[in-house]
Amino acid sequence: MSGKKPCIPAESEDLLHGNRRDFLKKTSFLTAMALTPGTVVKAAEEQWDEKIAGVFEKVSLHIDVNGVKHTLSVEPRVTLLDLLREQLKLTGTKKGCDRGQCGACTVHVNGVRVNSCLSLAVTNEGKKITTIEGLANGNELHPMQEAFIEHDGFQCGYCTSGQIMSAVACINEGHAGSEAEIREYMSGNICRCGAYPNIVNAIQAVKQGGQS
Amino acid sequence: MKKETIGDSLSRVDGRLKVTGGAKYSGEYDLPGLTYGVLVPATIASGTITAIDSKAALRAPGVVAVITPFNAIKVPGYQPEASTRVKGLKLFNDNQVYFNGQPIALVVADTFERATNAVSLVKATYQAQPFETNFNKNIDKGVSPQNNKDYLRGEAYAYKNAPIKIEQEYTLPSEMHNPMELHVTTAFWTGDDNVTLYTKSQGVISSQRAIANAFQLDPKNVQINSRFVGGAFGSSLRTWPHEVAAVQAAKMLNRPVKLTLTREQMFTLVGYRPHTVQKVGIGATADGKIVGISHESHSQTAVYEEFTERSVNVSRFLYSSPNVNTVYKVVPLNVGVPAPMRGPGEATGSFALESALDELSYALNMDPIELRLKNYADVDEEKNLPWSSKYLKECYQKGADSIGWSNRKAKPGTNNDGEWLVGYGIGCGAFGAYRSRSLAKIKLMPNGTVNIQSATSDIGPGTGTSMVLIAADILKIPAEKIVFELGDSSFPVAPTQGGSATVSSVGSAVHDACVALRQKLNSLAGKPENNTDDIDYAKVLTQNNLPFLEITQESNANEEAKKYSMYSFSAHFAKVHVHPLTGVVKVKNVVAVVDAGKIVSYKTARSQMIGGAVGGIGMAMTEEAVFDDRFGRYVNGNFADYHVPVNADIPQIEAIFINKPDPIINPIGTKGIGEISLIGVAAAVANAVYNATGKRIRELPITPDKLI
Numbered sequence: 080m081s082g083k084k085p086c087i088p089a090e091s092e093d094l095l096h097g098n099r100r101d102f103l104k105k106t107s108f109l110t111a112m113a114l115t116p117g118t119v120v121k122a123a124e125e126q127w128d129e130k131i132a133g134v135f136e137k138v139s140l141h142i143d144v145n146g147v148k149h150t151l152s153v154e155p156r157v158t159l160l161d162l163l164r165e166q167l168k169l170t171g172t173k174k175g176c177d178r179g180q181c182g183a184c185t186v187h188v189n190g191v192r193v194n195s196c197l198s199l200a201v202t203n204e205g206k207k208i209t210t211i212e213g214l215a216n217g218n219e220l221h222p223m224q225e226a227f228i229e230h231d232g233f234q235c236g237y238c239t240s241g242q243i244m245s246a247v248a249c250i251n252e253g254h255a256g257s258e259a260e261i262r263e264y265m266s267g268n269i270c271r272c273g274a275y276p277n278i279v280n281a282i283q284a285v286k287q288g289g290q291s
Numbered sequence: 292m293k294k295e296t297i298g299d300s301l302s303r304v305d306g307r308l309k310v311t312g313g314a315k316y317s318g319e320y321d322l323p324g325l326t327y328g329v330l331v332p333a334t335i336a337s338g339t340i341t342a343i344d345s346k347a348a349l350r351a352p353g354v355v356a357v358i359t360p361f362n363a364i365k366v367p368g369y370q371p372e373a374s375t376r377v378k379g380l381k382l383f384n385d386n387q388v389y390f391n392g393q394p395i396a397l398v399v400a401d402t403f404e405r406a407t408n409a410v411s412l413v414k415a416t417y418q419a420q421p422f423e424t425n426f427n428k429n430i431d432k433g434v435s436p437q438n439n440k441d442y443l444r445g446e447a448y449a450y451k452n453a454p455i456k457i458e459q460e461y462t463l464p465s466e467m468h469n470p471m472e473l474h475v476t477t478a479f480w481t482g483d484d485n486v487t488l489y490t491k492s493q494g495v496i497s498s499q500r501a502i503a504n505a506f507q508l509d510p511k512n513v514q515i516n517s518r519f520v521g522g523a524f525g526s527s528l529r530t531w532p533h534e535v536a537a538v539q540a541a542k543m544l545n546r547p548v549k550l551t552l553t554r555e556q557m558f559t560l561v562g563y564r565p566h567t568v569q570k571v572g573i574g575a576t577a578d579g580k581i582v583g584i585s586h587e588s589h590s591q592t593a594v595y596e597e598f599t600e601r602s603v604n605v606s607r608f609l610y611s612s613p614n615v616n617t618v619y620k621v622v623p624l625n626v627g628v629p630a631p632m633r634g635p636g637e638a639t640g641s642f643a644l645e646s647a648l649d650e651l652s653y654a655l656n657m658d659p660i661e662l663r664l665k666n667y668a669d670v671d672e673e674k675n676l677p678w679s680s681k682y683l684k685e686c687y688q689k690g691a692d693s694i695g696w697s698n699r700k701a702k703p704g705t706n707n708d709g710e711w712l713v714g715y716g717i718g719c720g721a722f723g724a725y726r727s728r729s730l731a732k733i734k735l736m737p738n739g740t741v742n743i744q745s746a747t748s749d750i751g752p753g754t755g756t757s758m759v760l761i762a763a764d765i766l767k768i769p770a771e772k773i774v775f776e777l778g779d780s781s782f783p784v785a786p787t788q789g790g791s792a793t794v795s796s797v798g799s800a801v802h803d804a805c806v807a808l809r810q811k812l813n814s815l816a817g818k819p820e821n822n823t824d825d826i827d828y829a830k831v832l833t834q835n836n837l838p839f840l841e842i843t844q845e846s847n848a849n850e851e852a853k854k855y856s857m858y859s860f861s862a863h864f865a866k867v868h869v870h871p872l873t874g875v876v877k878v879k880n881v882v883a884v885v886d887a888g889k890i891v892s893y894k895t896a897r898s899q900m901i902g903g904a905v906g907g908i909g910m911a912m913t914e915e916a917v918f919d920d921r922f923g924r925y926v927n928g929n930f931a932d933y934h935v936p937v938n939a940d941i942p943q944i945e946a947i948f949i950n951k952p953d954p955i956i957n958p959i960g961t962k963g964i965g966e967i968s969l970i971g972v973a974a975a976v977a978n979a980v981y982n983a984t985g986k987r988i989r990e991l992p993i994t995p996d997k998l999i
Contacts, residue, residue: 132352156404165403170319171312173521175471176554180930183471211312220310228306231898235751236309237471237521243310266937269930271471271522272751273905274898275941 145213160195182268185241192248211240226281234272318475328550331396336923337422353405368505392559422625433620449583449614453574461643472521479547494787501530518778562630569643583614593628600636607673645974671856679855679955682886686862694864703985711868714983720970724962730783731800747785753895765805791963804844874995888953888962900946907972
């Protein structure tokens with residue numbers, strides 16, 4: 080990216096291809112070059128533009144995760160899922176598709192189940208997030224966790240966090256009235272090991288136990 | 292205090308870790324200086340890369356490197372002069388492209404987002420060449436693999452002269468393993484010739500050997516960790532090129548690199564059950580005695596590597612027939628290489644054979660179970676050996692009773708439940724019962740707890756739970772006092788978790804190690820070696836002034852086993868409802884009956900049977916990787932468009948075990964259930980759909996459009 084070809088079609092092309100940073104850089108450097116050539120051109124050569132962008136393109140975020148309040152600075156493109164896993168090291172929430180198609184990343188946002196891979200972290204300003212790590216009460220497991228163990232509602236365990244978070248919400252939403260209703264409202268959570276019947280049994284047991 | 296025994300219904304020993312998010316999978320280890328690798332896919336299906344422009348990517352914030360064939364360090368095991376050259380695709384070793392989506396570069400950055408963004412900035416130019424991805428167009432180019440000879444018993448194509456005969460073609464599209472966990476490898480070097488990996492692996496020892504071979508290292512300098520594996524179903528049986536690439540990148544950058552595939556990349560880079568077209572001919576006498584079976588199979592493979600499986604083999608021995616011939620060919624295409632997928636080959640072959648047998652039953656006007664009984668194989672006619680054990684007749688009986696087979700109407704389309712048509716089907720299968728060399732180390736601590744280690748893996752079946760039950764049974768101590776550790780290549784050698792052989796192989800080593808420990812304790816306590824009375828282990832250690840007692844035991848298949856043919860057998864039953872106007876199929880009930888020898892861990896075994904049935908329902912009803920031959924690319928490389936079964940697709944499933952120990956295979960008498968749980972399911976469903984509708988669907992999956 081030389082910045083030495085101030086021809087509009089090229090920039091439009093970049094914009095069309097969605098390369099915002101390239102576009103911004105070109106326009107800002109063209110302006111900058113017109114004002115103060117020497118130093119800024121050197122800055123471009125040393126890639127300061129990108130380094131500065133890397134810092135200034137972050138957004139502040141206040142978020143409560145499992146009762147712990149965090150003040151963070153994150154890139155707007157970071158998903159809630161990757162924030163949890165890669166920055167807060169809460170790896171209990173899983174990434175199975177990154178497209179909102181499998182449910183492995185299900186968490187509760189203000190008590191509602193959400194695919195955290197489809198939620199940009201910065202859109203959760205001021206919200207309360209509960210992940211699988213926040214479900215138990217100390218050493219005392221949540222009844223749904225107990226039921227999943229008892230009914231063997233998993234095998235490899237990778238979809239399990241999302242299944243359990245979804246299962247708790249399924250009951251809270253009032254969508255666990257029958258086996259058929261549970262199946263329908265748990266169909267956003269894929270289990271490739273095929274533990275579905277056991278998952279349904281676990282949810283029914285918790286529902287009948289009156290706890291969720 | 293309860294003392295568990297083999298066969299008990301123990302809850303999963305790693306259950307608590309899995310329901311709390313505490314189980315750590317390979318992409319979840321936080322390492323100082325960790326970098327993130329994302330692969331750049333080729334956008335042509337065949338040709339050469341002429342240039343890669345990485346300048347824009349390298350200028351993006353946080354990008355550490357863009358590794359391409361033009362700047363990558365050489366992987367020694369990839370070079371022609373290597374003593375044992377790595378087979379298959381060699382990433383970044385040359386500029387050849389063999390299939391669309393093949394990685395041509397690896398972007399490494401300080402965050403996942405930055406790496407992902409930079410991938411979009413890498414520009415490649417190619418010299419494209421013609422490519423072939425259309426299976427049907429190229430089926431005539433099928434070749435006989437070197438390691439897979441055609442088979443003949445008696446006369447070839449004898450079925451053609453039989454009074455009643457069936458000759459049909461059955462098609463299976465490519466199916467993806469699609470474990471929920473994305474394939475991921477984290478690698479870091481701790482010296483010039485020491486490397487550690489956290490990687491999704493079904494076999495930490497085989498991964499260790501593969502990485503050592505690729506980088507020409509002493510295997511003991513390669514540490515593989517794979518403590519939890521988020522499903523695999525065969526996709527992690529081998530060490531894939533992207534795993535080598537992660538190690539290569541970590542070496543070039545001298546930093547830890549975590550390379551995670553995207554879900555779309557999981558469709559091309561880690562294998563699949565290959566698109567297969569099979570022709571089956573069966574001939575029988577008018578009273579239903581089979582006189583000849585012919586089974587021909589064409590499967591797709593990659594142009595750069597040959598993949599074979601045993602799709603035709605099941606026809607050689609599952610039923611008694613004087614004349615059998617099989618032909619197996621592979622069709623090389625510009626696609627990623629397939630890999631064994633749960634019930635590899637056998638599941639594919641059994642769909643064809645069991646569908647054809649069902650067709651024969653209608654041609655004969657004979658009950659499908661009666662036809663199977665009439666042609667029951669009392670010995671293995673392929674190997675000409677007796678079975679070590681076979682209770683398939685019992686499977687037929689128990690399954691028929693449980694599904695309500697007596698409610699089946701012999702004439703298709705005559706059984707109604709309201710506006711739905713009702714059908715019943717049976718599909719059977721067999722899978723070899725294997726046992727290979729395995730070691731286990733057992734350590735008794737002064738507080739009476741026991742730690743057992745073995746370098747096996749657990750992709751979900753409940754390996755640890757089974758091993759703890761075996762140990763509890765022999766040591767006569769509660770399961771809660773026993774810890775079983777796996778997934779670490781520094782542990783005693785164990786085979787890869789595949790072929791349904793882990794409990795048979797590793798379980799035997801654990802069994803033998805526990806027996807050896809008992810004998811040692813008996814002798815220390817001054818009792819006869821074979822004493823089975825309770826002894827206070829802690830006291831024995833104290834009295835003998837021992838801080839602990841440790842035994843490493845090796846266990847091998849016995850010689851006697853060579854005199855027998857050893858298989859697990861299954862009979863799957865399905866009941867379906869079909870809506871005649873819309874073609875919607877609802878699987879209402881599945882009964883899975885298996886003769887797998889002694890069942891070690893009831894609760895996890897039952898789950899495995901259910902899971903296999905779910906996989907089989909997916910194979911029958913929904914799963915199909917759709918190719919666009921104009922570009923050589925999948926159009927449904929994601930979970931929204933490639934349909935694995937979801938909760939609403941699956942009924943309650945009943946698992947029934949014959950649970951009679953095999954007297955030959957191993958000291959426990961267990962034969963394995965991982966594969967057999969799926970083999971035969973697709974045919975059971977397809978046969979039930981025929982029984983309901985009179986429509987024979989020979990091309991999976993059975994989507995509604997095929998029924999209206």
